[in-house]
Amino acid sequence: MNDTTPDRDEWFLASLGNTLIWARLRIRPAGTAEVLDSDGNTLSYDSEDTARSQLFDAEFVSYDGLDEEDALIRGFSLHELQPPQGASDADLHGRMVQSLGARA
Numbered sequence: 001m002n003d004t005t006p007d008r009d010e011w012f013l014a015s016l017g018n019t020l021i022w023a024r025l026r027i028r029p030a031g032t033a034e035v036l037d038s039d040g041n042t043l044s045y046d047s048e049d050t051a052r053s054q055l056f057d058a059e060f061v062s063y064d065g066l067d068e069e070d071a072l073i074r075g076f077s078l079h080e081l082q083p084p085q086g087a088s089d090a091d092l093h094g095r096m097v098q099s100l101g102a103r104a
Contacts, residue, residue, distance in 0.1 A: 014058065019100065033048045035055065081098065
């Protein structure tokens with residue numbers, strides 16, 4: 001049996017003052033998972049559940065699970081941001097921490 005299921009990526013974020021910190025959860029077809037953190041480290045986990053648990057323990061929330069009200073409580077609008085993009089993990093490294101700028 002040949003499994004050609006691609007990796008699945010999900011984005012998580014944490015907020016600290018006016019700073020957003022991103023993390024990418026990559027779920028592998030075999031059921032293992034990796035988290036790319038804001039320092040550019042790739043952390044490997046035995047399962048998707050373990051990786052999610054570690055992200056939640058570090059006070060990250062799922063980007064896809066946020067609604068506008070939740071985002072506004074955290075100090076930003078969903079309309080003003082999107083997960084970092086890059087051709088490689090190295091390209092993402094400098095984009096994993098974002099300043100929201102001055103807030104009134």
